[in-house]
Amino acid sequence: MYLSSEKKQEIFKKHGKSATDTGTAEGQIALFTYRIEHLTQHLKRNHKDFNTERSLVKLVGKRRSLLDYLMKKDIMRYRAIVKELGLRK
Numbered sequence: 001m002y003l004s005s006e007k008k009q010e011i012f013k014k015h016g017k018s019a020t021d022t023g024t025a026e027g028q029i030a031l032f033t034y035r036i037e038h039l040t041q042h043l044k045r046n047h048k049d050f051n052t053e054r055s056l057v058k059l060v061g062k063r064r065s066l067l068d069y070l071m072k073k074d075i076m077r078y079r080a081i082v083k084e085l086g087l088r089k
Helices: 005-015 025-045 050-073 075-085
Strands: none
Touching: 005 025, 025 050, 025 075, 050 075
């Protein structure tokens, strides 16, 4: 599997408060970004995989809604995570 529990802990440790704190918006956004990058690479190789394409669109929507929430709640945290992950609107 492309996303092991060790990789998840590493992502949450880097972007969240701790390795076990999976509820922060920054940690979830970072996890979604990692999964989106993986699915994007998969779709470049398998362009007819429409189920994966649908999953990718749903993940992008989830990440966008979390980013919108974070922007309304705390603009400085939003700017920090966007800069750190290299996202743009």
